[in-house]
Amino acid sequence: MSEEPVGGRVLVVVPSGSERGPSGGSFVRGGDASGVGRGGGGSAAGGGDAPGSDSGPGGTAADNESDASVADSGGRAPGGPADPPGDPSGGEGGDCDPEIVADGIEDRLGADVVLRDERTAAEYLEDLGPTIDCVVVLGREVEPLGRLAEDTSIPAVVCERPVVETDAEDGTGPIPVAALADRVRAAVRAARRRSDLEDQNTQLTALSRYAGDITxxxxxxxxxxxxxxxxxxxxxxxxxxxxxxxxxxxxxxxxxxxxxxxxxxxxxxxxxxxxxxxxxxxxxxxxxxxxxxxxxxxxxxxxxxxxxxxxxxxxxxxxxxxxxxxxxxxxxxxxxxxxxxxxxxxxxEVTLRAERDRLHAFYTAVPVPILCVERQEGDLTVADSNDAYEAAFDGNLAGRPLSAVVPTEAEQRRYEAVLDGGETSRGTVVRRVDDREREVPLTVIPVSPPDGSAYAFGVYRTEQIDGDGQG
The missing domain is CATH 3.30.450.40 (GAF domain)
Structure with missing residues (x-):
């Protein structure tokens, strides 16, 4: 495991009445005494300075980047039967020097270590929990564990066995402080990774709400x-x-x-x-x-x-x-x-509008009938027609299906073939002009605007009919 420092702030909780601590007092080290809350920093529950307390340098608040709960379990779960009088530690975890634990974590992790007994630790967690990256509990029957059960954003490492300075660990004896530091490091990193993922998901969710608005x-x-x-x-x-x-x-x-x-x-x-x-x-x-x-x-x-x-x-x-x-x-x-x-x-869209305006200006100025047909979701629809078409045939038919405008399926298929193949088609269709059905020359020209839509212009040569003999 990497031994790189993780920084942040670690709270070490010591059982009240531990034989290693000053009689009747509370362990106090590090942290902002003014922010401990009602119990105050460096005071027991009844008030007053704790004799022999070691007040270390105040630490800066770490980001609330933790989101895991890690326990070194091996006995009863928190909340189990109370130990008999004379064993206030709630297990062997309290039978160690808290200063060894604090120094070992501080030296190996580069973290600000705050040392409190369980009477002041609960209020410290309540007031300054978001500044804590991990809680180390020396003993399994410690009151702040209930607070940790409610706030799963703070990872915890519970030491049910004593913590010592030795390097070897056999799984049943005391826990080396180096091994404890490794567990704290892993807990902090896991919590920060989860917190980072949550932050990223929150940002992506918020950003996705703007995606539709922007587009x-x-x-x-x-x-x-x-x-x-x-x-x-x-x-x-x-x-x-x-x-x-x-x-x-x-x-x-x-x-x-x-x-x-x-x-x-x-x-x-x-x-x-x-x-x-x-x-x-x-x-x-x-x-x-x-x-x-x-x-x-x-x-x-x-x-x-x-x-x-x-x-x-x-x-x-x-x-x-x-x-x-x-x-x-x-x-x-x-x-x-x-x-x-x-x-x-x-x-x-600007380019398309300009293209449409140019095409519209072109075919409206042409003196021969022109029909503009558009393919929309597979269906052919009349998009527009010029004045010459409206005068020669059925008036303005914009928006109507092509099948309802042209008189024969053959003429409709001419437009479909051009839109499918993309090539100009020339031929004749039967149209009724001046109350007579005549063959009218029809040229269908495909047009593909920049937006990917598909149009076809049908140019009808009615002047040949006008010059034709009447009978």
Whole structure:
């Protein structure tokens, strides 16, 4: 097992009345005495300083990253029958020097060790539980175990046998302090892994709620605003800006940096320009030491810069150093992906509208009848017709099924064949013109707009009928 330090804070709970402790007092070491609660730090239940207490340096609160319960069991479960008088430890676990346990854990794990007897430990857990990464209980019949049963976010290691400084362990005798430290290390790491997974799942769930909103926005500004909101809400980032390419510049279009004066920059300038050029997300530990940093942003340090395809850059900044990890990078890339797809969809829709407008202007100006047919989910529907068609045949038929518009199945199959094969078809169809059924030349032309839809234009040459002899 790796012996790397895990840091954080470990609470060691000693049974009241342990022979190793000062008579009538309570073990106190480390922690914030002012935060112990009603029992107070360094005082027994009845108040007053504990004689012989060893007050160590106060530790900083660790993140609440634990989510496991690990027990070194081998006897009765917590809550079993009480031991007879004279054995207040609740088992042999109390028959050891708590200072050896505390020093061994502190030296091997680099953790801040808080030492309390069971009378003050319960209140310490109640008030400062979220700052604890693991609880080590010396003895199985210790009152705080009930508190741990209620709060499974705090992993516990229960020592029913004495803990000593020896190196060997036979499974029945005393527990070496090194072995105990290994168990605490494993418990803390397991809890942190579970906590990390829970945090990631929470972020993914929150981010997924924004996915539909972002991809469903109808304007570019709405897309960018929702993306910034997702970064600050779902991912809990404070400072966020989105820059889009405009010619040879990157222009800030949306941000959660109201106090900063954001100005455009060149597409190859600054960290954003570098990200756009490489096309790769990057984490900058401290922008103040980065050669491409913007000097006036001297209050910002860590930067997470993610490309939005070739369209722009999503940047997230922090006033702390080294504030982003690989998970933050992964979530920012997912958000940038949603944003990229939404912007691409809007771009396709703009192109499609322009194409449709161009085609509409073309066939409405042509003096011969033209019918525009669209395939929608396998069905052929009349999308539009020009004035010449409406004058020569049945009027405006937009939105109706093609089968209800053309008089014969043969004419309908002409459109189907063109949409299936993608090639222009020329021939004649029978149409009723001026109360007479005539053969009318029909050219069907396939058109495929950028959005992947399928259209066909039918051009009817009625002028040949007009020039034909009347009889």
């Amino acid at each position: 469903g926005c109808e304007t570019v500004d709405d897309v960018l605003d929702r993306a910034v909101e997702a970064a600050t809400d779902a991912l809990a980032f404070d400072c966020c800006v989105i820059l889009l390419v405009d010619g040879d510049r990157l222009v800030p279009r949306a941000s959660a940096l109201p106090e900063l004066d954001l100005t455009p920059s060149g597409i190859t300038d600054e960290i954003a320009g570098r990200t756009l050029q490489t096309g790769e997300a990057e984490v900058v530990t401290d922008m103040q030491s980065d050669p491409d940093a913007v000097p006036e942003h001297d209050d910002l340090h860590a930067v997470l810069s993610v490309p939005i395809g070739s369209r722009g850059v999503l940047q997230i900044a922090s006033r702390s150093h080294d504030a982003f990890d690989e998970h933050d990078k992964e979530f920012a890339e997912i958000l940038a992906g949603y944003t990229r797809e939404a912007l691409a969809r809007l771009e396709r």
